[in-house]
Amino acid sequence: AGRFSFNELQLRLHPAASRVQKLAAAHPATFIVFDLLESDAGKSLLKVPLRERRMALEKFASKNLKSAAAIRLSPATTSLAQAKKWFDKAGGNLDGIIAKRLDAVYASGERTAVVKVKNIRTADCVVGGFRYASGSKLIGSLLLGLYDDAGFLHHVGFTSAFKTTDKRALTKKFEALRKPPGFTGNAPGGPSRWSTERSGKWEPVDPKVVVEVTYDHFTGDRFRHGTRIVRWRKDKAPRQCTLDQVAHREGRAIALL
Incomplete structure (x- = not known):
């Protein structure tokens, strides 16, 4: 409770009502309305511009949202300076901030009036393994790891953002x-909530190679999305690549609400 966790939120996804009640008690969540x-x-506000919908939402929240434990109002501002402060305080477990046109009506499934401004960060990771591309003998992705304080190397994500022309050389190298x-x-390929079977065969390697990558979101002890290579760090020892680089700052982020 009191922190952001995409993985724990996924645990709440279940079709059976009895199971939903049990999961809600085990993993309580806060609903953030925006x-x-x-x-x-009962009047539809779909064709009303965001500026007016937000005013209506704030009135609704003032009248009905008496406790912040279960439901909260998402913060919003028209001040660029304030938005920059939020951006800096978002922490490593949030993507960034959302910018929306105030004159836009609601458009389901469209992002023509919405821009996600991601907070791109970097981390130095150790390559602990790789996967071949599907149906190929060339590398499809590199598996990344970070060391904890006890000296264990944990799998935290992957990168597959390299040129096709580089795959042959990378394959030979690894x-x-x-x-x-x-x-x-923690190793890759273990069971997930989507599958109880071990999946995604991978090849372990001697953890000697360090690579700097960019990422936008770190949650549940891993990068939520794929990362992009910035450079190879021949100047850095693998043991210097620790989880401290991506330490969560949930306290700062949750305080924004």
């Missing part, structure tokens, strides 16, 4: 480094 599509009187176990802590 728009109002129908008034108290095939020569193949050596188990690769990761000594």
Whole structure:
């Protein structure tokens, strides 16, 4: 409770009502409202501009949202200076901030009047393994790891953002480094909530190579999305690549609400 966790939120996804009640008790969540599509009187606000919908939402929140434990109003501002402060305080477990046109009506499934401004950060990671591209003998992705305080190397994500022309050289390089176990802590390919089977065969390598990557979101002890390579860090020792680089700042982020 009191922190952001995409992985724990996923645990709440279940079709059975009895199971939903149990999960709600085990993993309580806070619902954050950011728009109002129908008034108290039942009038549709879909064709009303965001400026007016936000005013209606704030009135609704003032009248009905008495406790912040279960439901909260998403913060909003028209001040660029304030938005920049929020951006800096968002922490490593939030993507960034959302910018919306105040004169836009609600458009389901469209982002023509919405821009996500991501807070792109960098981290130095150790390559602990790789996966071949599907149906190929060339590398499809590199598996990234970070060390904890006890010296265990944990799998935290992947990068597949390299040129097709580079794959042959990368394959030759990392095939020569193949050596188990690769990761000594959390390893890739374990069961997930989507599958109880171990999936995604991967090849462990001697953790000697360090790579700097960019990422936008770190949650549940891993990068939520794929990362992009910035450069190879021949100047950095693998053991210097620790989880401290991506330490969560939930306290600062949750305080924005």
